[in-house]
Amino acid sequence: MRTPLTSIRGFSQTLLSSWDRIDDENKKKFIRIIEEQSNRLINLVENILTVSKANSGSTVMKKVFVNASIKSIIPMFQEQYKSHKIVFTPQKDLPSARLDEDKFQQIMTNLIDNGGKYSEPGSTVLITTESKGDEIIINVKDEGVGIKKEDADKLFKKFSRIENHLTSKTQGNGLGLYITKQLVESMSGTITYKSEEGKGTTFIVTFPVYNEEEVLKCSQKS
Template sequence: MDNGLLQKEEVFHQIIHDLKSPLASVLGLSEIFIRVLSPDLNENQKEVIRKIKKHTQFALELIEDLLEIQNLNVNFSVDKQLIPIKPLIENAVQGHLIKAAEKNIEIKINTLTDISIPADERRLKQVMDNLISNALKFSHPETQIIISTKIDKEYFHIMITDQGIGIPKEEISNLFQPFSQISSRPTGGEKSTGLGLSIVKKIIELHKGEITIESEEAKGSTFTIKLPLVE
């Protein structure tokens, strides 16, 4: 990377990083207002504070994703170690059960293969978090998200299937591009930065793996991750 581009990257990183502190303060204050002042506020005032909290959380998510995209573009490596995949997937699911309960969605684990593979544990957990979060956003209430695994001669496969709104065929090719926005909207009014799936694809590629999607409108989508069994 030449010096000019490196300086731009450093300035960008510093600006984005400096935005985090004031936004985190706003988020913290909104949570205090809701917790401490709630009895003295009318419903309109409570709703304003809830909106402040929601939009601030989204802004922080966007900043985190922007920093992540930059880090992945600059640091072309992952810290691979032999990790057991079963507890990683189970822990990822546990982290989303509260959100799932809000929409009465069941996250079901099927045929979870107990095997260890060479991978960056933190990064792979990040992939699972992004894909489960994405499935929850685009799933209808009172449906299922099913996670299953399989092995072939060369790859370990993780499949995440939802019963959501699906993705139009003509939009699938752009799905993993940064800031891509599809015409299908989250079913619960959730916001999306448009960066999560591009982060997922970059991490999987750094593992020398693949990610694919099969989707049918009004029926749902299946994301499939393929990771090499050996280094």
Template sequence: MKSLYTRVVLVFVGIVMLSLVTAFFITTWLYEERAKGIVRDMLIENGSQMIATYQSTPTAELVPLMQHLSGLSLTHTQLYNAEGVPLLAEKGTSLQVEPRDVARVLAGEKLTDLLRIDTSASHEAALPVIGLPFQVDGQPYALFVTLTRNSADEELMNSIHLLYGLILFIGSFLILIAARYLVKPIVQLTEATRRMAEGEFAVEVPIKRKDEIGILSASFNQMAKKLGMLDQMRRDFVSNVSHEIGSPLTSISGFTKALKHKEVSEENRLRYLTIIEEESERLSRLSQNLLQLSQLQQENMPLRTKTYRLDEQIRKVVIALAPHWETKQIDFDLHLEPLMIEADEDQFSQVWINLLSNSIKFTPINGTIQITAVKKGNQCIVSISDNGIGIPEEERAHIFKPFYKVDKARNSAVKGNGLGLSIVKQIIDGHRGNIRVLGEAGKGATFEVTLPQ
């Protein structure tokens, strides 16, 4: 009973049986109600013709004629005289009538609602009886006519019962096949789910149907594919974190061991300590960025929004980063319209710092960075363009992933841990904004941020 296949089969078979039983009783009731009137009219007509036959034959004797007519046209008769005595001999079918009913017919009443119980068949059956009054030479007689049950009726009923049984058997057999067809995709889904629970995400359920189960299978395959991508992202994330943490730790450990040697000169000692300090700061930045990214990915993290001047915020960030771009003698070209936005000021300060730091990092010496901020409709659009190496078009769909770097070799000359743009993307998405990358590889890159005002 715990199997869905068994339950489906039992439910369908139960429905078929209930339908057949209901249909049997309904059809039997309709048939009996209709047949009862037809049989009654037929018996009245046959009885009337028997009386008319006798009355139209002056030379005929009543009892022999009625005895001869009894049993014809699937009917059986019995004749009673004025004293209520039956006059016809039995012919295999007993027609016993209550004395009170005989008296009523002898008194001139026509009876059409009488029944008799036939026990000669395999099961008892109620058969209709009609009583017709008539007179011979002034003497009252009562003629009772009933239906003779024959083997054809029983064969017909047996055939009907056999038909119901065949319907039940064939229907149940087809239900067994249909249920297996219905349940098979669910069994496949169950097996695929078990494999997925064990960590195997490269599973795919075959889709051969377009109904609800086919849609469910397609959704499962899509879910398995996305879970596989998430698992791969998790593996990459762990690998990237290990790499980003491992490199500075290795440097710190190596130079710390070098400092233990007494032969180290003062110049080398200071250089080693400087490297250890820089690697420690790199680990600190990585830890802070990971914590910030984790907080931003929490959907219930509240935003401390307020209305402020966006153009003034960008100017302050440019000034704050002056030590970085002045050393490379980078020129800034600012075109900032006065813009008011409602956002989390601290988070967007981090957005402009990350984007500008990224542009400064990849802009060559004596290069140019252009920043524009304009209003279009009910949106604010900020563009930050540089004339650096640019970003290949095939890389642009991945640069916002954590730890993703266009520089596959992870050139140590270019500082960064690949989390800055991920943080930028999370902040902008949290404010219902959008960010995209434009430009041509080798001719610089443009980051365009669109924010609702």
């Protein structure tokens, strides 16, 4: 947490103390770093709050339009991973799902962030949605370093990062996937992945589609 805060403070101090001496291009660059690091910090705080269960009482399950919800967070990643191609290909007329929208966006944020973080600039992170039977399937596919078979056990563990040439260059606490799995399962979803070392990884998340009758039954019971 200290790293993003230190850089936010450092760049703000520099801008304030040397405003007249910095040209417009560098001002923009510094402000962009402040924005990026703030986003990182927000995600980190969200993850820590989830792990400490400090906000566990605030689940609000409602009808969520998955495509619209994903679409609203894509620009943030296009900004953050400017040199990547962050592409969203939604299935038309996707049924809605019964989700807590903040938690759903936290799931997507962790997966898209990993897709950008563990792949080289210039490559594509492709997010797709589709429905099959009474399931909604969301894929986050990258062309990055991939995950070795022997690291499978570490992937969803708390505070565990896997060594690769990009982990040493990037910031992370090894919390994202641990939390993602907890959140997905807390909303009756599943998470799996396919990966090929050096070629890329696809995370696959599924949720049941929104079922009006079942929701009615549940609310009558309670």
